Amino acid sequence: MTRKVCVTTGSRAEYGHMQWLIRDIADDPDLELQIMLTGMHLEERFGNTYKEVEADGFAIDARVPMGETDDSPEGIAAAMGRGVAGMAKALMDLQPDILVILGDRFEMLAAASAAMVTQTPIAHLHGGEATEGLIDEAIRHSITKMAHLHFAAAKPYAQRIIQLGEDPARVFTVGTPGLDAIFRRDLMDKAELENSLGFDLGDHFFMLTYHPVTLSVVDPAQAMNKLFGALDTFPDHKVIITGVNADAGNDRIREAIAAYSDANPNRVLNKTSLGHHRYLSALTLADAVIGNSSSGIAEAPTAGTPTVNLGDRQLRRLSADSIIHCAEQIDDIRAAIKRALDPGFLETAFINEPPYGRGGASTIIKDLLKKADLSNILMKRFHNIPVPT
Known part of the structure; x- marks a missing residue:
């Protein structure tokens, strides 16, 4: 039986990072790709970038408008609420075996919240990173605590995910999949x-x-x-x-x-x-x-x-x-x-090796998604790290 992998994205940037991961999932006969679009993809003022997904030959299985009518705190909070409700319904309809989320935007916090309440396992890309001056920092680490598989872009980020109490056996250092587009397409x-x-x-x-x-x-x-x-x-x-x-x-x-x-x-x-x-x-x-x-x-x-x-x-x-x-x-x-x-x-x-690798992450992530044991993956225990007293 094929494993259903749902990839959600809310922006052109997220889609660009995952484009080759999506392609690798679609091309694997043991996996069934599902795509759930939300956020800026479906907004005309941000370029209706769902068309880029369609132009790449991918079917869109669910479209969840968040109605981002303005950029005020109230407007964003309302959009998040609509996103949680809409994506929860989409996940109940699609019944994926696992949901793939990238990054730290508020649209992805809505997706993770919907997955949590629908008991859909989450694979999180680019967790463990640190930024200043942004709500993204809190969102990123919040998604980490909701997620069940973690694909970090570099070793220090994997260590931070473990520092947040995640099981080291579920944390993988893979690099960033966004680099694959530089090497895999002219x-x-x-x-x-x-x-x-x-x-x-x-x-x-x-x-x-x-x-x-x-x-x-x-x-x-x-x-x-x-x-x-x-x-x-x-x-x-x-x-x-x-x-x-x-x-x-x-x-x-x-x-x-x-x-x-x-x-x-x-x-x-x-x-x-x-x-x-x-x-x-x-x-x-x-x-x-x-x-x-x-x-x-x-x-x-x-x-x-x-x-x-x-x-x-x-x-x-x-x-x-x-x-x-x-x-x-x-x-x-x-x-x-x-x-x-x-x-x-x-x-x-450019003499030294860049910290995020030189491509290849998409295939690594796809293979890990395929072979991961999902039978008891929803059961998480906090992994304690001894703290000096």
Whole structure:
């Protein structure tokens, strides 16, 4: 009898990370793939990215709109409630043997809550990581306590999962599956990317992705204006800006990006969603990745592109030598970008092995999902670690 593996995703970023895992599950005759989409995938203002899933040839088994009508705390809380109810119903209908969840977004907390009450085992990817200034930290560790199998991106993260009381026998260090897309599919060259985008990228360009810092008291529009001020000191570089996520404060960021791109139509391309193939193609071709997205931490070093990481959003994640952390002030950002372009820096930035591996995680995770003993997996005991007295 085939094992039913349901993969849920609420954003283009999550789907991009799991695209090859989904493919590997679909291609395994011993597994039956189910896909449950929610969150930003089903929202027009975030690009209706469910179409990317369909374009890849995958059937969508359940669509659970969360109705993310605004980015206020009340609006997000209401969306989470709708998500829990809708995903609980979907899980009761689909009856998967296990649910795969990635990361730390509020949509995935809703999915984990629905799985918990429907007694659906959870496999959690990218647990044990640490971030500052974000509600993601609490969400990530909360999902860890609801999950039954854990696939960590690096050994220190696996150790933190065990520190949270999880059974070491259920914790696996596999790397990040998002890297597989760099190696398992031919990426576009610059001419192909320009043709696909309908935009001249010139001789040099930056990639920019900036998301809300959910526990910050700083006006996100002010942070964006400082970033744009720094970018203006590099007028020979064009800029691709990708869409912001649905966290509180996203409206202010999107408005600032729209105003900046409208004022610089020949230099700045503002895309709600590039799609994962174009995104990774641009990532490998850019002179630098700038912003506060996890892709600058995980994918960019493996792609051979330096990262300018702004502020505290990713500060406690493991970082490769090619990542430059800086404060969100014009002079600091300008100096960090200049360093990222310095040939002397680039000579040594990629010598050491990146902390998240060089691909292969998707197949490892698929094989572990296939052979895991699920007979008593819902029964969890807290794994105590001796504490010095």
